[in-house]
Amino acid sequence: MNPREQEIEVKFYVRDLAKVERTLQKLNATLAQKRALETNLRFDTPETSLGRYRRVLRLRRPAPGHSPDEPQGLLTYKGPTQSGQAISIRQEIEVVVSDFETARHLLEALGYQMVVMYEKWRTVYRIGQVDIDLDETPMGSFIEVEGPNTASIQEVALMLGLDWEASSGESYMALFNRVRLARGLSVQNLSFAELQGVEVTPQDMGLRPADDRYI
Numbered sequence: 001m002n003p004r005e006q007e008i009e010v011k012f013y014v015r016d017l018a019k020v021e022r023t024l025q026k027l028n029a030t031l032a033q034k035r036a037l038e039t040n041l042r043f044d045t046p047e048t049s050l051g052r053y054r055r056v057l058r059l060r061r062p063a064p065g066h067s068p069d070e071p072q073g074l075l076t077y078k079g080p081t082q083s084g085q086a087i088s089i090r091q092e093i094e095v096v097v098s099d100f101e102t103a104r105h106l107l108e109a110l111g112y113q114m115v116v117m118y119e120k121w122r123t124v125y126r127i128g129q130v131d132i133d134l135d136e137t138p139m140g141s142f143i144e145v146e147g148p149n150t151a152s153i154q155e156v157a158l159m160l161g162l163d164w165e166a167s168s169g170e171s172y173m174a175l176f177n178r179v180r181l182a183r184g185l186s187v188q189n190l191s192f193a194e195l196q197g198v199e200v201t202p203q204d205m206g207l208r209p210a211d212d213r214y215i
Helices: 017-026 100-109 150-159 172-183
Strands: 006-014 030-044 056-061 073-078 088-097 113-127 130-137 140-146
Touching: 006 150, 017 113, 017 130, 017 140, 056 100, 073 100, 088 100, 113 172, 130 150, 140 150
Parallel strands: none
Antiparallel strands: 006 088, 006 140, 030 056, 030 113, 056 073, 073 088, 113 130, 130 140
16 A cells, blocks of 8 residues: 555544643644534445445535635545554545535546535644544544554554543444444434434443543
8 A cells, every 4th residue: 555545543532622622732733724614425336335345435525614715625535444453544545626516526427426424623733743633523522643653643642641442443434323323313414413412422432532531
């Protein structure tokens, strides 16, 4: 696998996202992206051939009010995660698109169809070569730590006071499917509107808070 096309990351479910952000600021982490809403459309074939093999084809829409001078979308392919790993390691190929709707029509013309939409508010900080994403999702708050290797990710997680044993290499969609099964939900999308009033617990996701010892 081309190292430039490799995604190495891990998730942590947390109860106090603001405290983690204050820690990042104390560490003089660089603010790489201000808090912004991300809307993601996930595509698959009618036979769900991508999902069955844990592959992802995603088109990300810019936040409302996005500057017309900036890229209007991001098209991403992710390969299946490597088995036997404590964190998520997979191929990732990304292409910036200048026209979101045209990119969507292109995918549909190729026979792909949107299978799910999911949202999150994301703030991104950076320490060295490691990105720390502060995510507010309809299922709760998460920290995603992505870096060039496991050692650098573990080092940053330790700096943030996160319990490594509470980490997860699963995608948001995998966690969402677990929630739908645990709660018997018929909702289609991981959106704030569709999960309004639903109190998702860490147990629903098979997780435990990584910051419980530090609150």
